[in-house]
Amino acid sequence: MSRIGLIDLRPLGSSAAFTRFWLGSSLSAVGAQITMVAVLFQVWEMTHSPFWTGAIGLAQAVPMILCGLWGGTLADQMDRRTLVLWTTVGQITAVLGLAGQALADLDNLPLLLGLVAVSAACSALGAPARRTFPTRLLPRDQVAAGIALQLLSFQLAMLVGPALGGIVIAEWGLTVCYLVDVVAVCAGLFGVLGLPPLPPLGNVSGQPRGVRAIADGLRLIARRPVLHGSCVTDLIATLLAMPISLFPMINEIRFGGDPRTLGYFLSAVAVGGVLASVFSGLTTRARRLGAVQLGAASVWGVALAGFGLAGPLWLALACLAVAGAADTVSVTSRGATIQLATPDTHLGRVSSVEHVIGAGGPNLGNFRGGLVAGVTSAPFALVSGGLLCVVGVLTVAATNPRLRRFTLTDLEPEPAGLSATRD
Missing domain, CATH: 1.20.1250.20 (MFS general substrate transporter like domains)
Structure with a gap:
């Protein structure tokens, strides 16, 4: 296997x-x-x-x-x-x-x-x-394999x-x-x-509480390039290139508004995600998880720009399937990277930030897409968003060498000034 x-x-x-x-x-x-x-x-x-x-x-x-x-x-x-x-x-x-x-x-x-x-x-x-x-x-x-199994269940x-x-x-x-x-x-x-x-694990009694605890977790993310680079990559991908709110408009202007076609759009993304999960061994056994994450986020942007330009239905569905697969690879590698690069004393708080970005980013990205499409057009919103996503991810890759080079064997030293300790 x-x-x-x-x-x-x-x-x-x-x-x-x-x-x-x-x-x-x-x-x-x-x-x-x-x-x-x-x-x-x-x-x-x-x-x-x-x-x-x-x-x-x-x-x-x-x-x-x-x-x-x-x-x-x-x-x-x-x-x-x-x-x-x-x-x-x-x-x-x-x-x-x-x-x-x-x-x-x-x-x-x-x-x-x-x-x-x-x-x-x-x-x-x-x-x-x-x-x-x-x-x-x-x-x-x-750990990456476990996250991939959880993602397969979701897909x-x-x-x-x-x-x-x-x-x-x-x-x-x-x-x-x-x-x-x-x-x-x-x-x-x-x-x-x-x-x-x-x-x-660690000294629970010495940790801050309430808002101070949340701030402490955010401080850890800000001080660790691997963590804030992963979060920024996710935000770029979801805020700039989320396509779902544009599906009805694309369906109307290119495919006659057939509700079956709209269903095909959603299914194509899910099919791509399932296929990527089935072959997730390519991701979970990869040594450089940071590079995999950045590469997958870039492919996500390119695929959605392609969807915005696609004329034939088969090409549009193929682009969405590629986007769905890239999203699954990105989520798997990013989740493993964040879990492995975070000390257990802060793992809950860092995971909560990852969860909030994952829950809020797509909703805001869909809202952004709708606003841009209302001023311009749905194809322009998709193409511009996808290309901006690629530019943003490449910028992260160029300015964050620790994320780009992160591997399973990497574990950054505890930043000075954190209030919690780790066994």
């Missing part, structure tokens, strides 16, 4: 705890996609307004950003397994609430969006701790979950759809229960 670059399955053989967690989180990811479709369908049926379907994203994004940063401080101050257990219980409670309001046919939009926000907040509180699990459960040389959930959700809604209704997610999140809870205690 290593010779042809297929996905590295070593983590599933070396850690039973990681395997149980991965299986549970995979099922939970499918459930989350099912609920996403159910919420979209229910809000549309209530309002028939694109404004309110867009408000679902706002209801998720705000608690993700705020609670994600707070979750990072908690992950560095308490047992991470315990934190994920309680936040998963909170998610189960929120989804049960969604099932209850659907069963009672309350038709209450503020309640529905409030429950969505609670679920997002619980997920965000536990997300930084979850991101540290591969680092704590796997050997150093398998497959994106393919399977929405279709399954639509079938369940059509056959049995919204209540059953939400209850399916309850079962899926319970599977995720079972996976977390199988983990050993995962207290943070």
Whole structure:
């Protein structure tokens, strides 16, 4: 398998705890996609307004950003397994609430969006701790492979979950759809229960609290070129070249607005991501993870510029598939780089920043694309954004040699002045 670059399955053989967690989180990811479709369908049926379907994203994004940063401080101050257990219980409670309001046919939009926000907040509180699990459960040389397996689960959930959700809604209704997610999140809870205690390493009592703790994590990122270079690369890629908000306009002006074509756009990105995950051994076994990350982010920009110029449908879909594959490679290599270059004392807070960038960057990038397209055109927004992304990533590569040369064996010395210590 290593010779042809297929996905590295070593983590599933070396850690039973990681395997149980991965299986549970995979099922939970499918459930989350099912609920996403159910919420979209229910809000549309209530309002028939694109404004309110867009408000679902706002209801998720705000608690993700705020609670994600707070979750990072908690992950560095308490047992991470315990934190994920309680936040998963909170998610189960929120989804049960969604099932209850659907069963009672309350038709209450503020309640529905409030429950969505609670679920997002619980997920965000536990997300930084979850991101540290591969680092704590796997050997150093398998961390990238563990992250790749998690990403494969997410990509497959994106393919399977929405279709399954639509079938369940059509056959049995919204209540059953939400209850399916309850079962899926319970599977995720079972996976977390199988983990050993995962207290943070180092002197927890000596660490700052609250806002000071968040600032301490940001200070570490600013002082380590590998960390701030990785974060800036992600911001450049998502802020400048996010294409999804432009799909409907491109579909209208080039392909007659056929809804099937719009679905093909989304599927092409997911197919590219799944293929990259299947062959992620090429990434996880790569020695220079920093160079892989920078190269993949550049390919992402080039592919989306190509999508903006593509005339035939097959070429447009091919460009999107390449973009999806490049995004998966970039996320895998960046996640491994950040996890391996961060001391455990700060791993929760740094992971929370990575989570916030991953949650907020695409939403802001889609907003930017829509603004540029409104003033100019969708093709111009795509091409200019893709090219600016390439220029930005190449600038990072030229000015950040530590990121460019980062390998699995690299671990930067602790910066002076940090308040925490590392064993």
